[in-house]
Amino acid sequence: MGMRLGHPAIEGFGLDRWLAFPHILVSGKGETRSPFDSELARIGRSRRIGLVVPSFIMVPGLLQETNMIAMLPSRLVAVRPDQISLPLPIPVAGFPLHLGWHRRRTKDKGLRHVAGLLAQLLN
Known part of the structure; x- marks a missing residue:
């Protein structure tokens, strides 16, 4: 899970804080839900999708300029000194x-x- 350094979700990070911000969803098919959203629904929660993009390579630049959050490979975040990778607040396959x-x-x-x-x- 990635976000920019200084993102307001970092302080007191947890499920509620994580769900309070819009998410970038990567979907080559343009889908607005993922299997992860089904897992959230199973526990009575949902996230707000702020943007759907077709490729992970687009996400770091978008994270840097917004307060959005994204689930993406930690290796992609690791190469950006202006971003941080945190573990998801709930387990995900x-x-x-x-x-x-x-x-x-x-x-x-x-x-x-x-x-x-x-x-x-x-x-």
Whole structure:
């Protein structure tokens, strides 16, 4: 879970504080709910989605300029000295990441090499 340094949610951080701020949801399909939202509903809670973006790479810049919060890989936050990664206030199951490309590039050796490197890095 990431946010900018100096974010008002840091002080007294917990579930209520976490839910008080809008969230950035990453969804390649543009969905406005995730399996995590179902988990929140199970305990009678919900979060406010302030923005849906198609890629994690877009999130750090948005976090820096807003009071939004996002669930994203801690490694992505770790490379930004102006942001902080905190554990989620409730347990959550992991989720798969997928690489995709046009089928005409399937036999592209360079693409397959880079995809393999990314898979190793992210596992």
